Amino acid sequence: MDDLVYRGIIIRQANYGDAHRMLWIFTETDGIIKAVRYGIRGKKTSNAAAFQLFSYADFKLRPSRGDIMTAVSADVIDGFYPVSEDIKKLSLVTYLSDITFSILGEANPDKRILALFLNAVYAAAYRDEMWQKLKTVYELKLMSLGGFLPKLDKCMVCGGAPEYFSCDKGSVVCRLHHSAGDIKLDEVLLSLMRYISACEIKKMLSFNVENQDVFGRLNEITEKYVRLQCDMEFKSLKYFYVICDM
Ligand SMILES: [Zn+2]
Incomplete structure (x- = not known):
């Protein structure tokens, strides 16, 4: 069978056997797919950086009889190396990967969620956003695009004025x-939630607030929303908070 080229970003990886690595690549055409990179943990490997976590590249993959392809080579578009070089950024983006994986699963293509993920990794690597902002915006945007768009106009029971978020x-x-x-809302929180859930992906971080404390409160809401809707505790989130406290 011929090799195939997939443009995508390595969203997760795990050791495979003694010297190999399993890669999960988030591609535009096929969603998250698996490929094995043989010998990557051995002594002399060529092009190892191209197969690092969060490497965005054109990956050449060789189909095999099973469902797992072999990663042959990679033409890197952006390695987002500042993410891998900073433990706090790395642990935050790992958590963002985990919730994305949880929402999407394998082989479920979604161009908008891929664009969202790439935007977030880009922001983590190259923009000086406070982590509270990036995390909460990503959580809410992911839920909104992933089938959990929150209802933010009026009370779902009676149509009354919105005062809490459930x-x-x-x-x-x-x-x-x-x-x-349920969490008490105010005008600022509500208008931020409305903006983030509806805005274009590339504008998701293009806003300013007077009081940055709002991101702490917004994080409380979006983090709980993700946890409840995914019905999952994320180890990577706990790890991220451990890193933040260091
Ligand atoms: Zn009501």
Whole structure:
């Protein structure tokens, strides 16, 4: 069979056997696909950087009889190396990868989510955004694009004024219909959530707020929303907070 070329970014990797590495590559055409890079952990490997986590490249893959292809070579477009060189950035982007994987699974192409992921990795590598902003924007945007667009106009029960956000319902609710665990909103939080969930991907970080504390409160909402809707605790998130405290 002929080799195939896939443009994509390595979103996850794991050791495979003694000297090999399994790569999960997020491609535009086929979604997240798996490929093995043989011998990558051995002594002398050519082109190792091209197969690092978050390398964005044209990957040449060789189909095999099983479902896993062999990674033959890679033509790097951007290695996003500042991410790999900074443990805090690396652990944050690893968490973003994990929630993306959880929403999308393998072999489920989604151009918008790929664009979202690339934008976030780019921002982590080259822009000086505070992590609270990048994380919360990514969480909300991913949920919005991934089938969990929150209802943010009015109470889902009675159409009343939005005063709380219910992470399990995925909607704003009024004073009467909120329940324990719902998070109190204010004008700033609500308008930020509306902006982020609806904006173009490339404009998702193009806004300023007067008081940066709002990102702490927004993180509380979006992080809980992701956890409840994915029904999963993310180890990489715990690890990220350990790194932040160091
Ligand atoms: Zn209501």
